[in-house]
Amino acid sequence: MRGHRDLQWACLAAVACALVAALVPLGMVRLIAGLPLTLFLPGYAIVAAAFGSRELAPPKRTTLSFAVSLMVLALGSFVLNIFPFGLETASWAVLLPLVVIAACRGAALRRERPQRARAGRPALPRPATGSLVLGALAAAIALGALALSERPLPAENAKGFTALWMLPTDKREDVVAIGLDSNQHEPRSYRLRVSLGKDQSKTYRVELDPGEERVYEVDVPPKPVGRTHVVASLYKEGEPQKLYRRVTSWLPRQMTFP
Amino acid sequence: MQARLESPPVIALLAAAGLFLCSLANALSRETRDPSQLIYWLGVLLIAVPIFLRLTSTQPSYRERLGLVLLLGLALYGVKIVHDAPLFTLSDEYIHAFNVQQIERFDHLYHFNPAISTSPYYPGLEGATSALTMLTGASTYLCGTILVGAARLVQMAALFFLFARLSGSARGAGLGVAVYTGTSNFLFWGAQFSYESFSLPLVCVVLMAFVEREEAPPRLRGAWAVPIVLGILAITITHHLSSYALAIIFVALSVLYWVMKVEKPNPWPFAVLAVGSAAAWLLIAAESTTGYLFPVLENAIKAIYETAFGDTEARQLFGSPSDTAEAVAGTPIGARAIALLAIAVLGVISLIGLRQVWRRERRKPLVIIFCAFTVAFFAALTLRFAPAAWETGNRAGGYFFIGLSFVAIYGTARLLRRGPHLMRRRLLLTGALAVVLVGGAISGWSWDLQLARPLKASAGGRDIFSEPLALAEFAKQRLDGSRFAGPEADARILLFPGGQVAYGGQGPDIEDIVDEPVLRDWQLPLLERNHLPYLIADRRLLSEDTLRGQYFSVKDQYGNELRPQGVVHKFSEIPVGRVWQGGRIVLFNLQDRP
Numbered sequence: 001m002r003g004h005r006d007l008q009w010a011c012l013a014a015v016a017c018a019l020v021a022a023l024v025p026l027g028m029v030r031l032i033a034g035l036p037l038t039l040f041l042p043g044y045a046i047v048a049a050a051f052g053s054r055e056l057a058p059p060k061r062t063t064l065s066f067a068v069s070l071m072v073l074a075l076g077s078f079v080l081n082i083f084p085f086g087l088e089t090a091s092w093a094v095l096l097p098l099v100v101i102a103a104c105r106g107a108a109l110r111r112e113r114p115q116r117a118r119a120g121r122p123a124l125p126r127p128a129t130g131s132l133v134l135g136a137l138a139a140a141i142a143l144g145a146l147a148l149s150e151r152p153l154p155a156e157n158a159k160g161f162t163a164l165w166m167l168p169t170d171k172r173e174d175v176v177a178i179g180l181d182s183n184q185h186e187p188r189s190y191r192l193r194v195s196l197g198k199d200q201s202k203t204y205r206v207e208l209d210p211g212e213e214r215v216y217e218v219d220v221p222p223k224p225v226g227r228t229h230v231v232a233s234l235y236k237e238g239e240p241q242k243l244y245r246r247v248t249s250w251l252p253r254q255m256t257f258p
Numbered sequence: 259m260q261a262r263l264e265s266p267p268v269i270a271l272l273a274a275a276g277l278f279l280c281s282l283a284n285a286l287s288r289e290t291r292d293p294s295q296l297i298y299w300l301g302v303l304l305i306a307v308p309i310f311l312r313l314t315s316t317q318p319s320y321r322e323r324l325g326l327v328l329l330l331g332l333a334l335y336g337v338k339i340v341h342d343a344p345l346f347t348l349s350d351e352y353i354h355a356f357n358v359q360q361i362e363r364f365d366h367l368y369h370f371n372p373a374i375s376t377s378p379y380y381p382g383l384e385g386a387t388s389a390l391t392m393l394t395g396a397s398t399y400l401c402g403t404i405l406v407g408a409a410r411l412v413q414m415a416a417l418f419f420l421f422a423r424l425s426g427s428a429r430g431a432g433l434g435v436a437v438y439t440g441t442s443n444f445l446f447w448g449a450q451f452s453y454e455s456f457s458l459p460l461v462c463v464v465l466m467a468f469v470e471r472e473e474a475p476p477r478l479r480g481a482w483a484v485p486i487v488l489g490i491l492a493i494t495i496t497h498h499l500s501s502y503a504l505a506i507i508f509v510a511l512s513v514l515y516w517v518m519k520v521e522k523p524n525p526w527p528f529a530v531l532a533v534g535s536a537a538a539w540l541l542i543a544a545e546s547t548t549g550y551l552f553p554v555l556e557n558a559i560k561a562i563y564e565t566a567f568g569d570t571e572a573r574q575l576f577g578s579p580s581d582t583a584e585a586v587a588g589t590p591i592g593a594r595a596i597a598l599l600a601i602a603v604l605g606v607i608s609l610i611g612l613r614q615v616w617r618r619e620r621r622k623p624l625v626i627i628f629c630a631f632t633v634a635f636f637a638a639l640t641l642r643f644a645p646a647a648w649e650t651g652n653r654a655g656g657y658f659f660i661g662l663s664f665v666a667i668y669g670t671a672r673l674l675r676r677g678p679h680l681m682r683r684r685l686l687l688t689g690a691l692a693v694v695l696v697g698g699a700i701s702g703w704s705w706d707l708q709l710a711r712p713l714k715a716s717a718g719g720r721d722i723f724s725e726p727l728a729l730a731e732f733a734k735q736r737l738d739g740s741r742f743a744g745p746e747a748d749a750r751i752l753l754f755p756g757g758q759v760a761y762g763g764q765g766p767d768i769e770d771i772v773d774e775p776v777l778r779d780w781q782l783p784l785l786e787r788n789h790l791p792y793l794i795a796d797r798r799l800l801s802e803d804t805l806r807g808q809y810f811s812v813k814d815q816y817g818n819e820l821r822p823q824g825v826v827h828k829f830s831e832i833p834v835g836r837v838w839q840g841g842r843i844v845l846f847n848l849q850d851r852p
Contacts, residue, residue: 021393034394038386039408050484059324060470063415066408067463068485070386070456071492077367077385078495086365087385089392096389134267141274142336145281149340155715157290158810163728163840167736181732183722183840185715211720227852249835253850257786258832 004111007048007104014041014100022093037096042076043069045103052110072099160184162208164192164234164245169217173252178232179215182208189237190244194218197228205237220251227251264315266322266329269308273333276304281340287709290812298709302699303692305333306439310691313432314674314684323432324418331414334439335407338449341710344399346754348450349804351402353377355451355754357384358398362391368543372761373753376551379544382496383456398754402451410449413459420466421664423473424625429674430667433691437607437666440600440694441659442702448656457497458656461504464489465660468511469624472522479523486528494535498547501539503657505532507627514623554650589705600697601639603690608632608662611669618668631661652702704805706816711809724810725840726801729794730756732838733845737792743768743785744794747807748843752794761790762802769802775824777832782848791849795826797842811842 013036020033043065047056056064076095080087127135163181178194187209195201196218206214220228227250234245279301286293309330312318318326342348346355353373360369360378367381378384383405390401417438422431438444448455464486471482494501508529515524540547589597612629619625635658641651673687674680699708713724723731730751733740742752742760746769749762761768766788771781772795785793799819800807811817826844830836835850 018393027395031394031396034390034396035404038389038393039404046484046488050481051478052481056481059321059415060419063412063419064463064467064485067412067416067460068488070405070409070412071460071485071488073386073389074382074456074492074496075488077361077381077388081367081381081385087361087367087388087392088365092389092393096393131265131267134271138267138270138274141271141278142333145274145278145336145340146343148278148281148285149343149710151285152714152716152721153285153289153712154717155288155290155712155810155812157813157815158712158715158724159813160717160722161725161728161841163725163732163838165732165736165838165845167837181728183725183728185717185722187718209720210717211722229852245839245841247836247839248833249837249847249850250852253835253847255849257791257848258782258834258851 004104004108007045007108010041010045010048011097011101011104013037014045014097017041018093018097022089038073038092039069040065041069042072042096042099042103043067045100045107046072048107049103049110052107052112072096154185156185158185160186160210162188162190162234162245164232164247166230166232166247166249168249168251168253174220174222176218176220176230176249176251177215178218178247179213180206180208180234181213182210184208184210186210191235191237191240192216193233193235195229195231195233196220197223227254264308264312264317266312266325269312269326270329272308273305273329276301276306277333277336277340279304280337284341284710288712288715290712290810292815293709295705295708299696302334302337302445302696305337306330306436306695307688307692310436310688311684313429313436314670314687316429318429318432320422320428323428324415327414327418327432327435328411330436330439331410332407334445335410335449338446339403339407341446342713343403344397345713346399346402346451347710347713347808348446348452349750350374350452351450352750352754352804354384354387354453355398355402356757357381358387358391358402359754359757361385361388370759371753372759373750373763374550375765376498376544376546376549377453379539379546380453380495380497382492383451383453386456387451399451406449406451406455409456409459413462416459416462416466417660417663420462420469421667423466423469424619424622424664425667427667427671430671433670433687434663434667436691437604437670437694438659438663440604440691440698441656441663442652442698443656444702445699446703446707453497454500454653454656457493457500460489460493460496461500461657462660464493464504465507465624468525468528487531490528490532491535494532494539495543498536498540498544498551499653501532501536505529505536508532510627511623514626518621518623520621520623589700593700593705596693597697597701600694600701603693603697604662604666605636607666607669607690608636609669610672611665611667614668614672615665625664628661628664631658632665634658635662707805711806712812713809715810724808725843726751726796726808727755728840729838729843729845730758733758733792737837740792741788741790742792742794743771743788743790745769745772745796745801745807746804747801748794748796750804751808761788772796772825773802773821775822775828777828782832785848791847792837793829793846793848795829795844795846797821797823797825801843 017033017037021030024030046068047064077087080091085091161183165179167177169175169177190206192204192206229250231248233243236244280298283293283298309326312326357371357378361384368378371377387401387405391398414435417435418431421434422428467482467485471479474482493504508525512524512526512529635655638651638654642648670687673683713727715722726748733752733756740758742758744762746762749760752758752760763769766784797820799821800817829846835847836844837847838845
């Protein structure tokens with residue numbers, strides 16, 4: 001590949017991006033490295049191999065590079081699936097640079113002669129300052145639009161609720177976790193009553209802020225015969241007669257269908 | 259002044275401002291402030307109209323036109339993103355996101371999907387997304403959005419090159435792509451994280467490469483065959499209908515080349531490859547596709563027959579496609595008028611275009627296919643009157659519209675030919691393109707869903723979730739790896755982001771189990787046979803609606819009507835354990851009993 005600087009750069013970039021994507025734990029850095037490795041470099045190398053040094057206008061070359069990269073990703077998953085290790089970070093990090101290097105090697109062989117440093121390469125037109133400012137402003141507004149869309153907003157007319165749940169904490173099923181999960185707009189107060197069989201019960205006063213979850217662990221004493229019926233009932237503070245939520249379980253659970 | 263207003267940086271700025279308006283309208287809607295949709299449509303027009311106007315001009319260079327169509331594609335894709343970021347909310351997105359999670363979990367393809375069992379056998383999109391998620395460490399949502407966005411840009415560029423090469427006019431190509439944005443699925447359905455959003459752009463690339471190959475000198479034909487072959491293979495493993503459509507196109511081209519005695523090499527090898535790979539994939543890997551696709555097509559044909567002969571009442575246009583009996587906000591009369599006007603505009607442009615194309619380009623086989631597509635598009639519109647066929651017609655329209663957009667180039671060229679009042683005619687065409695875009699968006703997506711609804715909200719500095727999303731988050735944290743049966747909307751959100759195996763719908767017949775207020779003899783055995791211990795009883799009438807059933811109920815809006823109490827009580831009375839209750843939704847564990 002000596003003399004073909006674009007192909008050398010493509011190979012180096014593929015290897016470097018793969019190493020960064022596979023080894024660096026920082027999300028943003030991996031994203032920056034992973035995108036060219038997946039979306040551009042494989043296609044660029046394959047298009048270079050297919051067309052050799054023959055002329056292909058840059059816009060079409062770029063479009064084909066992206067398009068063929070998408071095709072390589074789809075077909076690459078099919079190829080990796082054949083192997084026992086399958087689709088993993090490591091297998092992708094090896095496959096994609098391999099595709100790039102192999103295709104670049106093919107491109108170098110097909111090109112008639114090494115490209116010399118192009119002294120007369122036409123320079124890209126330099127954008128005017130005004131255009132740059134407008135472009136930056138457009139990008140900032142578009143980012144603002146995306147940021148606004150991702151932000152959860154208060155939705156006063158959406159009907160809030162508090163969820164109640166109950167699950168055994170482990171396989172022995174002698175302790176249950178009872179959780180309250182508030183999806184209300186305002187802080188709320190509740191009374192939680194947990195009854196264990198016919199004789200025992202416990203009551204908790206609970207105050208929940210919006211978005212808050214509270215979990216209580218309750219011991220379930222073993223019963224010599226049969227199962228313990230555990231019932232958790234939730235009442236709104238000030239409405240002790242009106243059941244708001246109820247969850248139930250018979251422990252230890254049967255694990256068979258009725 | 260006019261030149262400044264039409265300069266690319268100003269157009270980009272206006273597009274960004276339009277996108278912000280769309281985001282603002284969605285934000286107000288998520289805040290349940292019931293904003294006017296005018297803000298949103300103004301945003302869409304602010305994105306598109308300056309680009310349309312510039313594309314009608316003779317001044318822009320080839321590259322500027324390409325840049326403009328890319329900007330148009332990107333900004334309109336942004337409209338979909340600001341509608342529902344950072345969560346997938348369209349019905350098919352849950353299914354494909356679940357498939358990505360399955361690949362990440364098992365390191366292999368073809369793992370089971372309870373919603374569409376054939377979808378894991380077309381893993382092109384999910385496999386590609388898994389490459390991004392594994393290498394970047396980013397979320398499925400972000401990687402899927404980037405991937406579909408890249409495919410969308412590739413599609414815009416490919417269509418531009420295809421139209422430019424076939425028509426010989428960059429101006430016409432830009433206008434053709436502008437017309438294409440008026441296809442009814444462009445704004446939302448075709449931009450979702452779904453296999454067709456990935457495969458249709460590849461179809462455009464293959465067609466573009468084919469046309470370039472036809473015009474290239476013989477020494478370059480082999481080079482252009484590379485993207486064609488790779489494209490055919492990638493499409494085959496990505497989406498069934500796209501691979502069949504491409505196979506049909508290549509077969510038709512081969513026949514036309516033979517009949518018309520075209521002097522260039524007959525593309526039969528591509529036809530053989532496209533037909534062979536699609537058939538082989540269907541027989542070897544994706545046999546379940548027949549059971550998935552053929553009933554849909556059979557129902558569509560039956561519906562056409564029954565509607566035509568008056569056995570079934572014709573579907574009301576712009577009627578709610580909601581699966582429930584609950585009425586949702588209908589499309590206003592003004593919006594309906596715009597959608598119908600868009601069809602009329604397309605009809606006029608196509609009619610003029612067909613005449614011109616037939617005169618000038620009928621020696622080109624692909625052009626003849628595009629003309630046939632144009633006629634087929636209008637024929638497919640009649641399917642919208644048949645209740646079980648409207649979706650088939652709507653989906654087929656996405657392919658036919660490629661041909662129509664090409665034919666429209668010649669219609670628009672007639673309007674923009676040299677002569678007096680050119681500026682007026684440019685403005686008229688810009689207006690017509692705006693009508694086509696907005697009309698397409700109205701006819702392709704329900705009026706009540708054009709703006710976002712609240713799925714996640716903030717309260718007291720924390721996030722709060724809608725009831726189905728709260729259940730999905732609970733299941734993800736506490737019941738990972740369990741199997742559920744429930745109404746479709748709940749089942750989909752349990753797939754993703756819940757990450758659970760959740761069945762809904764009719765295969766097996768979960769729909770009747772969760773919708774009927776009475777427990778019947780066959781229901782519990784069916785759940786046992788399918789190993790579904792967790793059952794979601796949901797009183798909300800919208801719980802079967804996969805586009806509307808996942809959001810918060812909002813006061814004074816639809817989404818508040820309930821099923822009979824029996825849909826919950828019938829399980830309480832068995833009795834079985836109640837694991838989770840959020841209000842309208844109760845999660846039962848059928849294996850937890852006295």
